[in-house]
Amino acid sequence: MILVDTTVWIDHFAGKQTPGTGKLRRAIDGGEDLAVCGLVMTEVLQGIRHDREFAKTEMVLRNLLYLPASLQCHVRAAGIFRGCRGKGVTIRKTNDCVIAAVCIDNTAFLLHNDRDFDAIARHFPLQCY
Secondary structure (H helix, E strand, O other): EEEEEEHHHHHHHOOOOOOHHHHHHHHHHOOOOOEOHHHHHHHHOOOOOOHHHHHHEEEHHOOOEEEOOHHHHHHHHHHHHHHHOOOOOOOOOOHHHHHHHHHHHHEEEEEEHHHHHHHHHHHHOOOEE
């Protein structure tokens, strides 16, 4: 199961050819189970200006597996932030810690284009795709 991060979805929907979108295309073509969490859905949808595009994108995301963030997940996210900070690494966005925790809690791989996730993966069992 692969949770696709916001940055990859934005590039995908914009038609950009990046390493992340190439991996996403291969995952889709290979029939991989793709997942979304609430924060990724929110981040992707909030940037869409036109109603028709919003509805189309929402439908695509709704058809993915949904991975919820439990109370324990949020506690884990705080631990990720604190653990990284203790190692001298500052994660720029709290949302990234929550997304990483969702992946860890669900044993999902994360497809991303964000250096903060690489930093998290060096110190926590985040599996990047």
